[in-house]
Amino acid sequence: MRGREGAPHALTAGLTAKYHSPFASVAMKIALSQVPPEGLQVSYAAGPELFADAGDGVVAQGSVPVAARVDTEGSGLRVKGSAEAVLELPCARCLNVFPAAFITRFDVLFTPIALDVDADEIELGERDMAVCHLEGDVVDLDGLVREQVLLELPMAPLCDEGCRGLCPRCGADLNLGECGCPPQGDPRLAALKKLLEG
Ligand SMILES: [Zn+2]
């Protein structure tokens, strides 16, 4: 989570009002005081730089559309919505970078109550709703989206279930065809064979 600097732009309140950010790089943050009793509908495109430091060669392809419904709940905020991201990931077998689409849905209650409080003290309507600590009365929607999308990343992404990976000997991409290395033989025999073939 980022700090609270970078105050959010005035959001248009109301059920049908939508906020569209023309600047993909604007960090989307929603302050508790901005949310009217009837809630707020937010839709915007987060910039690809949202995943700039995600590591492991992960790069976002284009902007990330986010749609969320923000409601006050108790003394906190409930944020429910979805985001779509296309991330370029390196294949765990062949190391080629490939695009993978992720649609993530989230339902999070941001509560000003410190999280070390026994979870039972927070009344949850639905058990599958996540609970986060509301820091400085501001919800970092970008941070939430980033976190939720990264949770969906597979441990070992594959460009294709049938990816043949790299040849352990010469490093050739076996998806492009055989490299010419002998299958699983003794490398010394392979060297001999090469000599004989001249
Ligand atoms: Zn692959």
Ligand SMILES: [Zn+2]
């Ligand atoms: Zn090879």
